[in-house]
Amino acid sequence: MEKWIEELFTEEILKDAASRFGCDTSHAKKLGDFENYVYEVHRREVSYILRLTHSSHRSKGEVEAELQWINYLHKHGVNVSLVNDSEAGNLVEVLETGDTHFFVCLFDKAPGVPVKMDDPLFDDQLFYKWGKLTGHMHRVTKGYNQDENSRKRWDQDDVLDYEKYLVSVEDREIIEKGNHNKETIRGFEEASDTFGLIHSDIHPGNFFYHDGEIHVFDFDDSTQFYFVSDVAIPLYYSVWWKFRNETLETRSEFGERFLTAFLKGYMTESEVGDEWIKRIPHFLLLRDLTLYSVFHKKWDLLNMSEGEESLLSQIRDRLHHDEPIVDLDYEKILTLVRAR
Numbered sequence: 001m002e003k004w005i006e007e008l009f010t011e012e013i014l015k016d017a018a019s020r021f022g023c024d025t026s027h028a029k030k031l032g033d034f035e036n037y038v039y040e041v042h043r044r045e046v047s048y049i050l051r052l053t054h055s056s057h058r059s060k061g062e063v064e065a066e067l068q069w070i071n072y073l074h075k076h077g078v079n080v081s082l083v084n085d086s087e088a089g090n091l092v093e094v095l096e097t098g099d100t101h102f103f104v105c106l107f108d109k110a111p112g113v114p115v116k117m118d119d120p121l122f123d124d125q126l127f128y129k130w131g132k133l134t135g136h137m138h139r140v141t142k143g144y145n146q147d148e149n150s151r152k153r154w155d156q157d158d159v160l161d162y163e164k165y166l167v168s169v170e171d172r173e174i175i176e177k178g179n180h181n182k183e184t185i186r187g188f189e190e191a192s193d194t195f196g197l198i199h200s201d202i203h204p205g206n207f208f209y210h211d212g213e214i215h216v217f218d219f220d221d222s223t224q225f226y227f228v229s230d231v232a233i234p235l236y237y238s239v240w241w242k243f244r245n246e247t248l249e250t251r252s253e254f255g256e257r258f259l260t261a262f263l264k265g266y267m268t269e270s271e272v273g274d275e276w277i278k279r280i281p282h283f284l285l286l287r288d289l290t291l292y293s294v295f296h297k298k299w300d301l302l303n304m305s306e307g308e309e310s311l312l313s314q315i316r317d318r319l320h321h322d323e324p325i326v327d328l329d330y331e332k333i334l335t336l337v338r339a340r
Contacts, residue, residue: 001033001034001035005056005155008102009052009097013052013095013097013102013167014037014039014052016095017052017093017102017104018039020087020093020104021050021087021104021195022104022200023041023042023043023048023050024042025041027042028041028321035057035220036051036053036054036057037102038052038318041106041279043184048107048108049108049109050104051104051106051219051220052095053101053104053105054087054103055100055101055157056100058237060092060103062091062149062152063105064092065090065146065150066151066220067091067092067105067221068091068146068147068149069141069144069219070083072140073137073140073141075334076328078136078140079214079215079216080217081108081110082107083105084105085108090106093105093258097137103165107110110207110208110210110215110217111211112208112210112215113209114202114204114205114208115204117204117328121209122204122242122259123311124261125245125261126214127238127257127258127261127262127263127265128261128264128265129213129214130207131234131262131265132265132268133202133264133265133301134234134265135216135265135266135270136228136269136270137216137230138196138269141196141197141198141239142192142194142270144197149285150224151222151223151224152222152223153223155221156201157184157290157296159290159293159294160178160182160289160290160293163175165296166293166296169228170245170320174292174318174319174320177249177285177289177319181282181285181289182286183283185226185282185283185286188226188279193271194228194273195222196228197220197224197226198222198223199219200221200222200229201218201220201221201233202230202234203233203238203241204237204238204323205218215261219329225241225281226276227272227276228276228280228283229283229286231259231262231263231266232280232283234262235288236284238326239325240257241259241294244314248324248327249322251326252327252328254319257287257333259280259328260333260336262338263277263333263334274334277333278304278330280328280330281324284324284325284326285324286320286327287325288319288324292312295311295312295315297305
């Protein structure tokens, strides 16, 4: 979280936020503070997830659009965390902080536990279920219409304004590559079966595993974009988290295995054209560029930890050398998927 926002956030704001939903903060547990303040709180001994979003990050309408979509998905059988009304009957409560605001909402706590990268559960069966859930979400969403509240398009994200955050001379080449990639993606056809609301961040940090099923949460990055991006991002993060220090060959070997199992699950719920699978490299590159820009926005580049410096330098080096996170034979993968 940016320092100036940290200075606005107080214990009193947290208590006020929780009280709007009848929750107690005496045993509140902070779960995150990167883009939002996220806490586990309690109401009548039941755990809930309280989220506070600063108005510099999202508008009230954007937050409401996210929450309305989540409850639509829940109504249609997708394993997502239901959003609860406040005691005043609102999905979103507004807390004033000087000239700015925090937008507050309360989610059911997802059942289950996270799956770590070295967990035996992190295997083809999980990848298949991960794909199936994603396909289910996309199938349901193709029948969803946003009201006056809507999520922004992908290309309205300020971190894709690379010149705003990448200011060093060595980043000029990366900026050019980023802008070219954006224009390439903008050139793809937008249709109801290829473009719509997506989660945009379905990685293992954003789902729990319970009784053989995946339960996904954290829709803060949801946006209007191509559905195939929700295929590319799980591929990206699975490879990046598990094998980012390995060679391209090792990363790609795992990537083929992951994507094959994921697509087998996905295609039981939703179709995706071969041409879109072959476009995945553009979306993997976009994720590299997005992370590179986000890290420049969020981190104090003069006082980075060893881990932060490693993450940033790895992406920088790959971008400079045009080395993708994975280099896959998508025709081969499609053949393997059809062999199911």
